[in-house]
Amino acid sequence: MATFTYKAKTTTGQTVSGVLTAENQQSALRSLGDRALFPISVTEGGQAGKAAITGRHKKVKLKVLSTFYSQLADLLRAGVPVLRAIDVLSRQSSHPLLAEILKEVHSDVSGGESLADSMLKHPNAFNELTIAMVRAGEQGGFLEDVLARISVFTERQDELRNKLLGSMIYPCILLFAGTVVVVFLMAFVVPKIRMFLERVDKPWVTTALFVVADFVRMHGLYLLGGVVLGIVFLIPLLRSEQGKLAMDRWKLRMPVVGNIVTMVAICRFCRILGTMLHNGVPILQALKIAKDSAGNRILADQIDRAAENVQKGDSLSTPLGASGLFPADIIDMIAVAEESNNLEAVLVQIADSNEARTARQIDLGVRLLEPMMLLFMAVIVLVIAVALLVPILRMSTAAH
Numbered sequence: 405m406a407t408f409t410y411k412a413k414t415t416t417g418q419t420v421s422g423v424l425t426a427e428n429q430q431s432a433l434r435s436l437g438d439r440a441l442f443p444i445s446v447t448e449g450g451q452a453g454k455a456a457i458t459g460r461h462k463k464v465k466l467k468v469l470s471t472f473y474s475q476l477a478d479l480l481r482a483g484v485p486v487l488r489a490i491d492v493l494s495r496q497s498s499h500p501l502l503a504e505i506l507k508e509v510h511s512d513v514s515g516g517e518s519l520a521d522s523m524l525k526h527p528n529a530f531n532e533l534t535i536a537m538v539r540a541g542e543q544g545g546f547l548e549d550v551l552a553r554i555s556v557f558t559e560r561q562d563e564l565r566n567k568l569l570g571s572m573i574y575p576c577i578l579l580f581a582g583t584v585v586v587v588f589l590m591a592f593v594v595p596k597i598r599m600f601l602e603r604v605d606k607p608w609v610t611t612a613l614f615v616v617a618d619f620v621r622m623h624g625l626y627l628l629g630g631v632v633l634g635i636v637f638l639i640p641l642l643r644s645e646q647g648k649l650a651m652d653r654w655k656l657r658m659p660v661v662g663n664i665v666t667m668v669a670i671c672r673f674c675r676i677l678g679t680m681l682h683n684g685v686p687i688l689q690a691l692k693i694a695k696d697s698a699g700n701r702i703l704a705d706q707i708d709r710a711a712e713n714v715q716k717g718d719s720l721s722t723p724l725g726a727s728g729l730f731p732a733d734i735i736d737m738i739a740v741a742e743e744s745n746n747l748e749a750v751l752v753q754i755a756d757s758n759e760a761r762t763a764r765q766i767d768l769g770v771r772l773l774e775p776m777m778l779l780f781m782a783v784i785v786l787v788i789a790v791a792l793l794v795p796i797l798r799m800s801t802a803a804h
Contacts (some may be wrong), residue, residue: 408429534698536697664762670698720742
């Protein structure tokens with residue numbers, strides 16, 4: 405079953421619109437005919453949160469989503485069926501956009517679709533990682549645990565984003581003001597001072613400053629236009645499958661940040677895999693489902709290869725260790741757990757310990773960001789000051 409958005413006219417000539425569930429577009433048209441509605445347009449997919457002017461979907465805030473995941477998990481733990489829980493939350497939600505999305509999700513689920521497939525139609529609210537984890541929870545029979553975990557993930561992500569934005573406000577203002585001042589100096593002040601320093605013995609830093617100033621004055625607008633065009637062409641490229649694959653590879657290879665991204669992905673994979681094994685899901689099926697929960701295509705490909713090796717009778721730790729993405733201590737723990745037949749408990753333990761350690765690293769990185777930005781701007785200003793003051797001091801010394 406699929407969701408269709410329609411616009412139609414009634415027998416009285418009134419224009420109405422809405423959402424219905426049908427097997428295909430022909431079935432949707434027949435359903436409108438049965439209601440004595442004359443269709444104007446019928447398009448597949450929901451229209452929740454679509455802007456009237458741009459046609460693009462509005463985003464749901466992470467704080468709102470975190471609350472929704474937590475409430476849905478609580479209702480499922482209390483024994484409320486999924487359909488009933490979604491209906492209750494859609495009616496009680498104080499966020500109009502989320503309420504509209506939940507109504508469409510409820511319509512799709514009542515039509516026979518899984519919760520993950522229904523959420524897949526709303527990328528403005530539910531990302532790929534969330535959908536992968538929900539699908540794993542549905543197939544493994546631990547949906548409420550997954551939703552609670554997603555709620556924690558989302559809440560931490562929202563806290564990190566707010567903390568990052570808060571830490572970046574002052575440095576960004578300083579960076580903007582500093583950039584304006586530097587460009588002004590390069591384009592107007594330095595050329596005037598340069599006339600008095602032509603015959604003075606200049607250090608290399610002053611010569612380099614003059615070269616940069618000439619470039620900014622003569623080609624600054626072209627450089628700015630090139631940057632804008634580069635961004636315009638880069639965004640569609642990054643949204644393609646090849647672009648996403650390249651971005652996932654680059655994320656893992658970034659200095660310092662790459663280790664954090666890798667550990668976050670590994671912790672997600674270990675927790676989902678351990679939870680699925682604990683609920684009796686066979687390891688091959690669990691691996692194929694849990695690989696998507698890592699949120700990184702490179703890591704997912706390596707896990708998929710590991711599943712093929714496990715199917716041939718090899719241990720899980722050997723192919724994961726050969727990938728070079730998993731730390732040696734985690735591989736050793738997985739190997740010992742396989743020998744002792746305690747893999748599901750050890751995987752959850754790995755996720756718990758490394759998540760706490762990674763959270764501390766992220767917090768430390770955010771705290772260091774502001775002084776690093778300030779130091780960067782200070783170095784630029786110092787270089788310009790030295791480049792201009794040194795030849796002036798030499799000229800003053802020579803005059804005496």
